[in-house]
Structure formats: C-alpha cells, structure tokens
Amino acid sequence: xxxxxxxxxxxxxxxxxxxxxxxxxxxxxxxxxxxxxxxxxxxxxxxxxxxxxxxxxxxxxxxxxxxxxxxxxxxxxxxxxxxxxxxxxxxxxxxxxxxxxxxxxxxxxxxxxxxxxxxxxxxxxxxxxxxxxxxxxxxxxxxxxxxxxxxxxxxxxxxxxxxxxxxxxxxxxxxxxxxxxxxxxxxxxxxxxxxxxxxxxxxxxxxxxxxxxxxxxxxxxxxxxxxxxxxxxxxxxxxxxxxxxxxxxxxxxxxxxxxxxxxxxxxxxxxxxxxxxxxxx
Amino acid sequence: xxxxxxxxxxxxxxxxxxxxxxxxxxxxxxxxxxxxxxxxxxxxxxxxxxxxxxxxxxxxxxxxxxxxxxxxxxxxxxxxxxxxxxxxxxxxxxxxxxxxxxxxxxxxxxxxxxxxxxxxxxxxxxxxxxxxxxxxxxxxxxxxxxxxxxxxxxxxxxxxxxxxxxxxxxxxxxxxxxxxxxxxxxxxxxxxxxxxxxxxxxxxxxxxxxxxxxxxxxxxxxxxxxxxxxxxxx
Numbered sequence: 001x002x003x004x005x006x007x008x009x010x011x012x013x014x015x016x017x018x019x020x021x022x023x024x025x026x027x028x029x030x031x032x033x034x035x036x037x038x039x040x041x042x043x044x045x046x047x048x049x050x051x052x053x054x055x056x057x058x059x060x061x062x063x064x065x066x067x068x069x070x071x072x073x074x075x076x077x078x079x080x081x082x083x084x085x086x087x088x089x090x091x092x093x094x095x096x097x098x099x100x101x102x103x104x105x106x107x108x109x110x111x112x113x114x115x116x117x118x119x120x121x122x123x124x125x126x127x128x129x130x131x132x133x134x135x136x137x138x139x140x141x142x143x144x145x146x147x148x149x150x151x152x153x154x155x156x157x158x159x160x161x162x163x164x165x166x167x168x169x170x171x172x173x174x175x176x177x178x179x180x181x182x183x184x185x186x187x188x189x190x191x192x193x194x195x196x197x198x199x200x201x202x203x204x205x206x207x208x209x210x211x212x213x214x215x216x217x218x219x220x221x222x223x224x225x226x227x228x229x230x231x232x233x234x235x236x237x238x239x240x241x242x243x244x245x246x247x248x249x250x251x252x253x254x255x256x257x258x259x260x261x262x263x264x265x266x267x268x269x270x271x272x273x274x275x276x277x278x279x280x281x
Numbered sequence: 282x283x284x285x286x287x288x289x290x291x292x293x294x295x296x297x298x299x300x301x302x303x304x305x306x307x308x309x310x311x312x313x314x315x316x317x318x319x320x321x322x323x324x325x326x327x328x329x330x331x332x333x334x335x336x337x338x339x340x341x342x343x344x345x346x347x348x349x350x351x352x353x354x355x356x357x358x359x360x361x362x363x364x365x366x367x368x369x370x371x372x373x374x375x376x377x378x379x380x381x382x383x384x385x386x387x388x389x390x391x392x393x394x395x396x397x398x399x400x401x402x403x404x405x406x407x408x409x410x411x412x413x414x415x416x417x418x419x420x421x422x423x424x425x426x427x428x429x430x431x432x433x434x435x436x437x438x439x440x441x442x443x444x445x446x447x448x449x450x451x452x453x454x455x456x457x458x459x460x461x462x463x464x465x466x467x468x469x470x471x472x473x474x475x476x477x478x479x480x481x482x483x484x485x486x487x488x489x490x491x492x493x494x495x496x497x498x499x500x501x502x503x504x505x506x507x508x509x510x511x512x513x514x515x
Contacts, residue, residue, distance in 0.1 A: 117296060
C-alpha cells in the first residue's frame with residue numbers, strides 16, 4: 001500500500017460569483033499536510049476538490065495518475081479515499097454502528113461478516129466500540145466527530161481528507177487523533193484542515209491558504225521561522241503599527257511586526273508565523 | 282514466534298466473534314427483503330439510509346389519505362383525485378430522500394465509490410415501491426374491479442424519471458416542485474376541458490407517459506455524472 005500521489009496545478013474554483021480557489025498548486029505524496037487559513041480562505045473547497053465531490057473550474061488535479069474528470073478514474077480515486085466533511089451530517093435515530101455500516105456498504109464492503117468486522121475495527125480505532133449500539137443523538141459532539149472519523153478510516157485509505165477533525169474534541173481525544181494520524185504517515189497522504197495552529201506542530205508540511213491562494217508551503221518549523229526577529233514581548237502597551245499583539249497571563253504583551261530597537265525578541269511559534277503570513281499582502 | 286502468530290490469530294478471531302455478537306440484529310424489513318432475495322448490501326442501503334425514512338412516512342401517509350379519499354369507484358371526482366395526486370408521491374419522496382438539503386450524509390456518501398445515479402435510483406425505486414404498495418392495496422381491496430385505479434403507475438414513473446432528469450441541472454426539491462406543478466396544472470387543464478373519460482389517463486396519456494419516462498431515462502443516463510458531484514452549491 002503506497003500513499004496517494006496528489007498533484008494540483010493552477011486549480012481554481014468559483015462559488016457564488018466569488019473565487020474561492022485562485023490557482024492552487026500542490027505536489028504531495030505521503031505524510032500529514034495541515035491546511036491552515038482563516039474562515040473563508042478556501043480550505044473546505046480545496047478538500048472537496050481533492051475528495052472529487054467538487055470539480056475545479058480550471059487547472060488540473062491528478063491523484064495517483066487518475067483524473068477525476070473521467071467517471072471511471074473518479075470512482076477509482078474514491079476507492080482510495082477517506083473523507084471527513086466539515087459537517088459530518090450524522091442523523092439522529094441511527095446507531096453508531098448503522099452509520100458506519102451504511103457508509104461501509106457504499107464503500108464497497110459487500111460481505112456481511114467482513115464488513116461488520118471492518119466497522120468494529122474502525123470504531124475500536126476511535127474508541128467507540130462500546131458505544132456501537134448507541135443512537136447518534138446520545139453521543140457527545142466529540143464522539144460524533146470521532147464517529148465521522150471512523151467512517152473516513154474504513155478500508156485503509158491511501159488518501160485521507162479531514163476537514164476540521166479536531167473540532168469538539170477534548171485534550172484526550174485530540175491526543176488519540178494525533179496518534180491515529182501519525183501512525184499512518186508512511187502509508188497515507190493526509191490533508192487536515194484546521195484553524196488550530198498547535199495541531200500543525202505534528203504535521204510534515206503546512207499549507208497556509210489565504211483568499212484561495214497558497215501563501216506558504218513548508219515544514220512547521222519553517223513556518224515558525226517566518227516570524228523570527230519579528231516577535232517580541234514588552235511590558236508597555238504595543239506601539240502603533242504592530243501587525244498583531246495580545247496580552248499574556250503575566251501582563252506583558254506579545255507583539256508581531258517590526259520590533260522597536262532593544263525589543264526583547266522571543267522564539268516564534270507556528271501561530272506567529274501563520275499570523276505574519278496571513279497578514280502579508 | 283508460533284505463540285505470537287497464534288495470539289494474533291486468536292485476537293483476530295475474537296474480534297470477528299465480538300463483531301458478530303455486537304452487530305445489531307436485522308429488523309423485520311431487512312429480513313423481508315432478504316427473503317425476497319434482495320442482496321444484503323442493497324438491503325443495508327435501503328434500511329440504513331436515514332434520509333429515506335421521511336420519504337417513506339410521507340409516501341405512506343399521503344398514499345393512505347389518497348387511497349381513502351378514492352374509495353368510491355363510481356365517483357369520477359375521487360378517482361380523479363387519486364390519479365392526479367398519486368404520481369406526485371414518488372417525486373416528492375425522492376426529493377425528500379436525496380440531495381444536500383434532504384440528506385445530512387450527502388457529502389460523505391458522495392465521496393464513496395458508489396455511483397450517485399445508483400444510489401438515487403435505489404432510493405427512487407424504494408419510494409416508488411412503497412407508494413405502489415400503499416396505494417395498490419386499497420385499490421385491490423375495492424369490491425369493484427377498477428383498472429383505472431392503477432392508471433397512475435405509468436405517469437408516476439414518467440414524473441419520477443422527469444424529476445431525476447431535471448435533478449441533473451437543478452437541486453432535487455426545485456426539480457420535484459417544477460415537475461409536480463407542471464403535472465398538476467397540465468392534468469387539470471386537460472381534464473377541465475369537460476371530458477368525462479379522464480383523457481390524461483387514457484391510452485394517449487399512458488403512451489405519452491411512457492415516452493416521457495423513456496426520454497427522461499436517456500437524459501439521466503447521459504448526464505449521470507451530475508449525481509457524483511456537489512452541483513447544488515450554487
């Protein structure tokens with residue numbers, strides 16, 4: 001099993017008259033790729049394009065040498081795909097087992113026994129095996145998110161697309177999510193969209209998407225280093241002209257921008273780098 | 282090494298047993314479909330599709346109401362009501378069972394290898410079957426043989442196909458609304474001309490319905506890729 005090869009060239013997409021993706025280039029195979037960006041940046045649309053549920057208006061998208069514009073190739077891509085949409089759409093009245101089982105059928109698991117086993121394996125993987133018979137409405141939001149994650153993991157996909165998988169998860173659940181993602185690095189290409197910059201720390205690569213354009217692509221360390229020599233702390237109120245600033249617990253202010261002479265520079269974080277990139281024109 | 286392999290096999294077997302024990306038992310409908318030799322994976326799609334439930338309830342409720350309202354075989358008005366409303370049932374059922382507005386799992390299932398056309402066809406046929414059974418039973422139990430009571434079947438097929446064809450361009454609910462309105466207005470205009478023979482459901486009407494169903498099926502098959510995409514985002 002080889003991780004999926006994803007190549008996107010000048011992918012554009014318009015929705016409601018607005019250009020949501022404006023010439024996105026990608027070339028990835030294997031590993032965890034975190035897609036960061038503000039609301040409306042195009043993260044969900046990018047993942048939908050990769051999931052082949054939305055077709056780009058222009059540009060080319062090729063996954064494992066397959067072009068999703070052709071029906072048979074699109075179906076073949078979907079066989080290799082695990083997709084967690086932003087809104088998992090779980091329906092009240094169904095049990096956790098039925099929800100995953102239904103999607104397992106759609107994913108081509110026809111043999112009843114094997115399918116049931118596959119369903120319980122993914123439920124076990126996300127820690128919901130003992131809640132298999134519970135109705136969806138009785139699950140907490142974090143559990144529902146994990147249930148959505150379970151269906152995405154069905155069939156050991158080589159391309160995993162997760163739209164905000166960490167939303168609603170408590171720290172323990174986020175730890176489990178990290179474990180699930182990191183143990184698949186070698187065999188799966190994973191695109192994870194999030195607005196939580198600390199989640200990007202475990203990724204192999206980070207994409208910062210702003211207004212439909214990839215403003216940054218590189219390692220988390222490189223993203224943090226973008227803010228090197230641009231991050232400082234001070235006791236006084238931040239001077240006018242700083243790009244961003246916030247008050248720390250100890251009363252000091254953490255500032256981003258061009259530091260004044262003698263400023264107390266600090267090591268930048270991924271969030272600092274992200275904020276610098278996001279605000280760059 | 283032997284012990285490790287044995288332990289791994291033991292774990293796998295235990296997981297399989299656990300899965301069989303914990304898996305929910307098939308319900309009555311699932312067992313019934315199984316006896317009718319419907320493949321188990323198709324049965325699961327029908328039974329476990331959450332979005333189908335509302336469509337079934339609607340189909341059953343309206344079918345029972347329409348069936349009860351058309352129990353007098355000699356009354357032209359009650360028969361006309363049955364023939365006018367019955368074909369719209371499957372159309373409304375499909376609109377309630379498919380698409381982003383009706384089905385919360387729409388996006389997740391769209392990304393699976395199951396072709397959208399196959400999925401929507403299974404749902405349309407299911408809703409059609411429920412409506413046929415629900416409307417057919419009162420007709421069969423009627424003391425007088427009424428072949429006209431079944432004259433809505435072909436129009437129902439035609440409207441369902443036309444609705445699916447329109448769904449390759451428009452959102453499901455809008456498609457269903459357009460088809461239903463065109464049907465209702467068309468039939469009322471034809472029958473309002475003073476005919477007592479229910480012309481719209483006579484031979485010409487049935488042949489027209491068959492032609493519409495055929496043409497719509499060709500459109501659906503030609504444009505089947507539309508069912509594989511989120512084309513309804515606007």
